[in-house]
Amino acid sequence: MNTNKNSYTFIYASVMVIIVAFLLAFVSSLLKPMQEKNIELDKKKQVLAALNIFEKDAEAAYAKYVKADQLLDAQGNVAAETGGFAVANAAVGEQLPLYVCEVEGETKYVVPLYGAGLWGPIWGYVALNADKQTIYGTYFAHASETPGLGAEITNRDKFQVPFIGKKAVDGEGNVVISVVKFGKVKDETVEVDGISGGTITSNGVDAMLKNSLGFYKPFLTKGACAAKACEAAQCAADSACVESVPAAKIEVVNQ
Numbered sequence: 001m002n003t004n005k006n007s008y009t010f011i012y013a014s015v016m017v018i019i020v021a022f023l024l025a026f027v028s029s030l031l032k033p034m035q036e037k038n039i040e041l042d043k044k045k046q047v048l049a050a051l052n053i054f055e056k057d058a059e060a061a062y063a064k065y066v067k068a069d070q071l072l073d074a075q076g077n078v079a080a081e082t083g084g085f086a087v088a089n090a091a092v093g094e095q096l097p098l099y100v101c102e103v104e105g106e107t108k109y110v111v112p113l114y115g116a117g118l119w120g121p122i123w124g125y126v127a128l129n130a131d132k133q134t135i136y137g138t139y140f141a142h143a144s145e146t147p148g149l150g151a152e153i154t155n156r157d158k159f160q161v162p163f164i165g166k167k168a169v170d171g172e173g174n175v176v177i178s179v180v181k182f183g184k185v186k187d188e189t190v191e192v193d194g195i196s197g198g199t200i201t202s203n204g205v206d207a208m209l210k211n212s213l214g215f216y217k218p219f220l221t222k223g224a225c226a227a228k229a230c231e232a233a234q235c236a237a238d239s240a241c242v243e244s245v246p247a248a249k250i251e252v253v254n255q
Contacts (some may be wrong), residue, residue, distance in 0.1 A: 044066075045058045046125055051136065052137040068099070076219030076220070084099060096216060108128065113208050116204050117142050124138060150198035162193065168213060169220050179206035
């Protein structure tokens with residue numbers, strides 16, 4: 001074969017492209033299970049971070065603390081005891097994954113979050129105490145926020161820890177937690193300082209919390225509604241008892 005012909009160059013280049021493409025596809029198929037495993041492990045670490053757990057063996061810690069990855073229906077009922085982990089944060093709203101956890105003998109609920117920052121998506125997790133109102137911990141991440149500014153939402157001590165102990169929702173299930181402009185906190189029970197110089201990203205976190213938690217309102221109000229119903233029933237029963245007591249007996253008691 002004449003190696004000086006254009007046809008030789010074209011055939012040679014084509015063969016090399018096919019060989020390289022085949023090798024890349026082969027290597028990618030070999031690495032895919034490992035890549036998926038790493039993605040799963042990273043997600044477990046994020047859930048654990050919202051629970052303030054940073055143990056070295058994340059797999060073992062996740063198995064220890066996370067008791068169920070449930071799927072809820074629109075009414076806040078459990079539709080499935082498993083399957084929540086497979087739902088991407090970006091799908092929250094279309095599906096409602098919920099992580100039921102136990103830390104030091106106490107129940108915690110971890111809710112996934114998803115929203116938009118200045119330059120791209122932001123996401124995270126918020127852990128609530130058994131009362132479904134008080135924040136136990138948070139975790140936030142981003143794809144492309146500005147380093148030193150919006151990217152500071154990943155700073156645990158500076159931005160994430162201040163959420164601990166704040167009230168996320170009220171007794172009616174309304175989201176009350178807010179990220180406000182830096183230095184403008186007026187109610188420390190429900191407000192957290194935003195990032196100085198990262199106002200748009202901070203607003204994105206605020207909107208993300210309100211939107212994502214809002215999807216879970218039926219679940220978050222279930223216990224509260226039941227408690228109110230019991231309280232109302234008890235009040236009605238007490239009123240009925242008072243009304244049934246003969247007037248003569250009431251007078252004796254008053255004497």
